[in-house]
Amino acid sequence: MATLQEKKNAVIEDFSMYDEWLDKYEYLIELGKNLAPYPEEKRTDDYLIKGCQSRVWLNWRMEDGRLWFAADSDAIITKGIISLLIGVYSGETPSDIAADDFGFIESIGLKENLSPTRANGLASMIARLKEAARENMEVLTADDAREIAPLYSNVVLALKQVYDPEIPVNIYDLGLIYDLQIGKDRVARIRMTFTAPNCPMADEVMMDVKNNVEDVPGIKGCEIELVFEPAWDKSMLSDAAKIELGMEDE
Amino acid sequence: MTQSDIRALFPALAQQVYGKRLVYLDNAATAQKPAGVIDKYTELSRFYTANAHRAVHYLSGKATEAYEGARDAVAAYIGAGSREEVIFTSGTTASINLVAFSFGEAFIREGDEIIVTETEHHSNIVPWQMLCERKKAVLKVWKLDEDGFLSMDNLARKITDKTRFVAVTHISNVLGMVNPVKDVVDFCHSWNVPVLIDGAQGIVHERVDVQALDCDFYAFSGHKIYAATGTGVLYGKKKWLDAMPPYMGGGEMIGTVRFSGTTYAPLPGKFEAGTQNLTGVPTLVPALEFLKEALENKEVVEEQARIREYLLDWFATRKDIHLFGVPRRTSDKINLYSFTVEGAHHEDLALILDKMGVAVRSGQMCAEPLMDHFGVTGMLRASFAPYNTLEEAEYLTKCLDKAINMVR
Numbered sequence: 318m319a320t321l322q323e324k325k326n327a328v329i330e331d332f333s334m335y336d337e338w339l340d341k342y343e344y345l346i347e348l349g350k351n352l353a354p355y356p357e358e359k360r361t362d363d364y365l366i367k368g369c370q371s372r373v374w375l376n377w378r379m380e381d382g383r384l385w386f387a388a389d390s391d392a393i394i395t396k397g398i399i400s401l402l403i404g405v406y407s408g409e410t411p412s413d414i415a416a417d418d419f420g421f422i423e424s425i426g427l428k429e430n431l432s433p434t435r436a437n438g439l440a441s442m443i444a445r446l447k448e449a450a451r452e453n454m455e456v457l458t459a460d461d462a463r464e465i466a467p468l469y470s471n472v473v474l475a476l477k478q479v480y481d482p483e484i485p486v487n488i489y490d491l492g493l494i495y496d497l498q499i500g501k502d503r504v505a506r507i508r509m510t511f512t513a514p515n516c517p518m519a520d521e522v523m524m525d526v527k528n529n530v531e532d533v534p535g536i537k538g539c540e541i542e543l544v545f546e547p548a549w550d551k552s553m554l555s556d557a558a559k560i561e562l563g564m565e566d567e
Numbered sequence: 568m569t570q571s572d573i574r575a576l577f578p579a580l581a582q583q584v585y586g587k588r589l590v591y592l593d594n595a596a597t598a599q600k601p602a603g604v605i606d607k608y609t610e611l612s613r614f615y616t617a618n619a620h621r622a623v624h625y626l627s628g629k630a631t632e633a634y635e636g637a638r639d640a641v642a643a644y645i646g647a648g649s650r651e652e653v654i655f656t657s658g659t660t661a662s663i664n665l666v667a668f669s670f671g672e673a674f675i676r677e678g679d680e681i682i683v684t685e686t687e688h689h690s691n692i693v694p695w696q697m698l699c700e701r702k703k704a705v706l707k708v709w710k711l712d713e714d715g716f717l718s719m720d721n722l723a724r725k726i727t728d729k730t731r732f733v734a735v736t737h738i739s740n741v742l743g744m745v746n747p748v749k750d751v752v753d754f755c756h757s758w759n760v761p762v763l764i765d766g767a768q769g770i771v772h773e774r775v776d777v778q779a780l781d782c783d784f785y786a787f788s789g790h791k792i793y794a795a796t797g798t799g800v801l802y803g804k805k806k807w808l809d810a811m812p813p814y815m816g817g818g819e820m821i822g823t824v825r826f827s828g829t830t831y832a833p834l835p836g837k838f839e840a841g842t843q844n845l846t847g848v849p850t851l852v853p854a855l856e857f858l859k860e861a862l863e864n865k866e867v868v869e870e871q872a873r874i875r876e877y878l879l880d881w882f883a884t885r886k887d888i889h890l891f892g893v894p895r896r897t898s899d900k901i902n903l904y905s906f907t908v909e910g911a912h913h914e915d916l917a918l919i920l921d922k923m924g925v926a927v928r929s930g931q932m933c934a935e936p937l938m939d940h941f942g943v944t945g946m947l948r949a950s951f952a953p954y955n956t957l958e959e960a961e962y963l964t965k966c967l968d969k970a971i972n973m974v975r
Contacts, residue, residue: 338585339922346915346974370930371914372944391944392912393974394919432918434930 321413322546324405325421332425341430345397352400355389368441370434371395375403375442377449382500383408384453386446395435398427399442406446410506412498414450419443455501468499468535475529481511482518486561488526492553495544503537505530510549519543570866574954576601576857587924590959595740595768595903595950596928597790603853608795611846619845620819620836633849638835640852644859645785646776647802651834654808655848658799659767660690662786663734665801665838666763667694669811670732677703679731684709684717684746685940686739689933691765695734709735711940715892717746719754726758733762737769741934741946742892743903745773752782761807767791772901774862777802794854795847801838808834815840861953874951874960875902881964882906887971891941902951905932908967911974913947919970925963 319327335341359376366373371392378385386403390396405421406414422428422443428436457465476489476497488494488509496508507526511519523541530539554562574580579599582589591599611633617626619634634655642650656662675681681695685708699706707725712718717735726733733755738745748764755762761783766775770787777785784807789798803811813820813831817840822830831837861867875897882890887909894900907913917929928948931938938945949963 337922339919342919342922343973370945371912392914394915395912432914432921435914435918 320542320544320546321405321409321417322544326546328401328405329421329425332427338430342394342397345401346393347397348400348404349390349393349396349398352389352396353387355387359387360389366438366441366445368444369395369438371438373399373438373442375399375445375449377453379411379453382502382504382506383410384414384450386449395438398435398439402442402446410498411450411453411455415447415454457501461501464535465499465501465503468503468505468533469497471533472497472499472505472530472536475533476507476526478529479522479525481516481522484512484562486554486558488522490555490558490561492555492558493549499536503535505533505536505539506542507539508542508544510544512549514545568860568864568866570864570870570954570956573861573864573867574956576603577954578602578605580954584924584926585922590925590955590962592949592951592955592959592963593926593928594952594955595743595771595791595948597796598771598793598952599954600793600795600850601853601857603857604793604795604850607850607853608846611849616846618842630845634843634845637849637851640855641800644855645770645800645802646778648778649805652802652805652808654801654803654835654838655843656786656799656801657797657844658788658790659688659765659786660788660799662784662799662801663691663763663765664694665814666784666786666803666811667698669814669838670761670807671698671702671704673811675702675704675731678729679704680707680727680729681705682707682709682722682725682730682733684735685711686717686742686746686937687734687736687934688740688765688767689935691734691736691763692936695732704731705729708936709733715742716744716895719747719750722751722754726755726760730755730758730760733760734765735762736765736767737775738772738901738903739892739934739937740768740903741905741932741937741948743768743901743905743950744892744894745769745899745901748782749780752780756781768901768903771858772862774859783807789847789851789854792851792854792858795844795850797844798847798851800851805834808838813837813840817841819843864953867953870957871902871951871953873957874955875900877957877960878902878904878964891946902955903948904950905946905948907943907946908971911971913945915974916947916967916970919973920963920966923966923969925966927963 332341335344355374360374364374364376366375371390373390373395375388386407388399388403390399428439431439473489476494477487479488481488494507494509498506526541527539530536577599615626615629617630619631638650638653642653647653675698681704683692683695695706709722709725712721735746735751737748752762763784764782766785766787771791783804785802787800790796820832820837820840822832882888888906890904890906913929917927920927930945932948
């Protein structure tokens with residue numbers, strides 16, 4: 318499955334293929350026309366996004382800790398815009414969506430090329446996506462936190478047992494782990510990278526990560542997302558790793 | 568002047584947008600400004616920035632002259648009985664609010680009735696609603712008949728002994744149809760009911776003579792008749808204006824001010840509290856000169872007729888496009904076309920036309936009750952001015968076809 322960044326990059330690349338905004342509209346219209354049908358029973362005022370001149374409906378469901386969106390609009394360009402948004406953000410975790418800056422929208426110049434009312438509409442759509450994300454973010458009770466907190470240090474210990482066979486430093490101190498979250502469901506969600514995109518040992522290392530983490534008592538599962546954005550560099554090494562590798566502090 | 572001479576007076580029309588030539592068809596919202604208006608505005612800003620009426624110095628004299636000169640010009644153009652009957656405001660909205668407040672204060676009581684039409688712009692609905700709320704009066708709506716016309720029969724059914732005021736638009740900003748305002752005035756006067764005419768679109772398209780019309784109030788904006796934005800006029804019969812209390816208090820509108828009580832200035836100052844739009848109002852003079860030329864110029868009149876004939880024909884052939892406001896006689900309609908397209912959202916089309924260089928309006932056009940009447944969420948509107956050409960009308964239909972094909 319494509320990562321959030323990969324999905325954004327694909328949109329940016331698609332948009333860059335067209336010089337003229339008329340052609341970009343045509344691209345949005347195609348997106349709108351190809352959007353999956355919206356559930357009829359959800360086409361009510363409760364699902365309307367307020368602040369759009371044309372009508373936009375948004376609905377979502379949570380599945381395996383990820384948000385999946387469905388949307389529709391009576392205007393086709395608006396439909397294309399919401400299709401673009403939910404295409405990127407469907408399948409992401411609520412916390413990732415809530416934390417995202419939606420900056421890729423700026424980088425394709427969409428906002429500046431819409432009429433002010435549409436631009437407001439776009440802002441309303443983004444706000445609604447974020448609202449949906451926040452609503453679905455897990456609320457940890459004090460008891461949950463007390464139970465989950467110790468799991469973090471145990472998972473880190475487990476990660477420190479995993480080595481890239483060619484480097485004498487464990488993957489945690491190498492700085493390959495970008496993000497670790499343990500949810501109420503006791504599933505550890507890890508976002509990680511490799512020192513280079515074509516690492517031949519990647520599959521084997523990821524299998525080690527999964528097995529080691531799932532062996533931690535109390536952990537019910539481990540999901541790994543492999544990303545290369547941001548790209549790994551030496552500054553991500555821990556101090557211990559720098560000493561191990563004989564690197565001077567700069 | 569030839570049509571192209573007239574076009575050349577408008578520097579804005581020579582520009583390109585998105586690398587394409589600008590085809591400006593949103594004139595019913597705001598018209599472009601001719602060089603004479605821009606020059607007047609610049610001249611006043613450069614040399615004659617001072618307060619009018621108040622000081623004895625040279626610049627103040629010049630500013631007063633320009634401002635009061637505009638009052639004479641407007642009074643002469645619309646045939647007012649006297650210059651005191653011309654009140655400057657910030658636009659049609661402000662003019663109507665002034666009447667709704669001041670006339671309402673003086674003459675509207677609980678249980679009185681006010682009639683507006685279903686085709687009104689929000690600015691000729693909401694001020695009356697506010698008045699009715701304030702005074703516990705009743706707002707009644709003169710509805711369109713099945714054919715989409717304001718028939719006198721329907722007005723006759725609404726008017727009663729309790730009717731104290733009727734507000735009606737001269738030309739609807741959505742339908743572009745000329746309403747029978749002279750008949751309305753005569754009929755209402757036979758019931759002793761005064762009439763306000765919203766002339767925001769009306770004055771643009773025909774020569775208005777307020778005394779011949781015999782209306783009690785006539786309101787219009789500067790920015791739709793090529794003058795500076797933020798200017799407007801309220802014409803009112805002296806007998807009403809004298810009997811109405813001031814709308815706003817402040818400088819210039821007073822006789823003497825004492826904490827024990829204040830007396831008000833005579834007309835027109837009574838209704839012009841505070842420093843007025845001294846840079847904008849004088850641009851009404853060159854604007855009205857242009858308007859007169861545009862309405863009388865043979866080439867322009869003929870080109871406008873060709874545009875109307877071409878577009879009415881074009882709309883008639885398109886089964887997939889619904890034109891709102893189809894006239895019985897072509898002369899009843901101005902060059903303003905509001906329409907919807909089957910299977911294409913008005914906003915999409917406007918957005919695509921924009922990128923083709925064509926400026927049109929989309930949405931409810933400040934006339935939600937009328938949108939409800941027709942059961943639509945919005946429309947697309949192309950409105951023409953004397954500088955627009957048949958070629959531009961043809962370009963519009965060509966671009967529309969392209970845009971429709973894109974979204975369907």
